[in-house]
Amino acid sequence: MTGLSTHVLDAASGSPASGMSVSLQDAAGAELANETTDADGRITQIAPDDLVPGIYHLVFDTGNWFAANAIDGFYPEIDICFEIADTSRHHHVPVLLSPYSYTTYRGS
Template sequence: MGHLTTHVLDIAKGQPGQGITIEVFRVEAGRREHLGEAVTNVDGRCDTPILEGDTFIPGEYELVFHVGDYLRVQGVESAEPRFLDVIPLRFGVADADEHYHVPLLLSPYGYSTYRGS
């Protein structure tokens, strides 16, 4: 059975991104449906899959990473408003029987993502 997982890596500090709130939405016809949220643990991962079972179906999704507070705690100085505060990642799921791993590689002034497994 497929599922959705994520994690956050702070590539500027070379450490997991702990304590980051992540919201998950399903997107249909331009409307976002809030499905839940999680907070990253000491390994920068969520304790359970973000979505699995009947809630994980083919379609378009959005993970929203609330990184501003994490960057403040890490001592990253920034003018207000911060360059990065909330990062939305929108992606498609074609086969809900597969594992979709969508990590966030974060630095104070940039980020990237990819589909892992």
């Protein structure tokens, strides 16, 4: 399977971060897609079509998600910049989120 997916876990509660808006942008900041995490905190395919090699950003609207969940958070958004070289592979960018910290890695 090719494409791009993400998963956001509220690490403070151990629950999926459902209902968070996530924007996919190209290197220049142009929005390519915008999706919302599902009940499991996932977006299984955020790329509208096959991606070309290049630099991309996933921008997570954590500020509105924190506010909607009555959480006092430090990060109004998270912008994860990454490079896709091999478009024949699936790319997964998960986020572990807490009010004052986040972690990301290249998933599978």
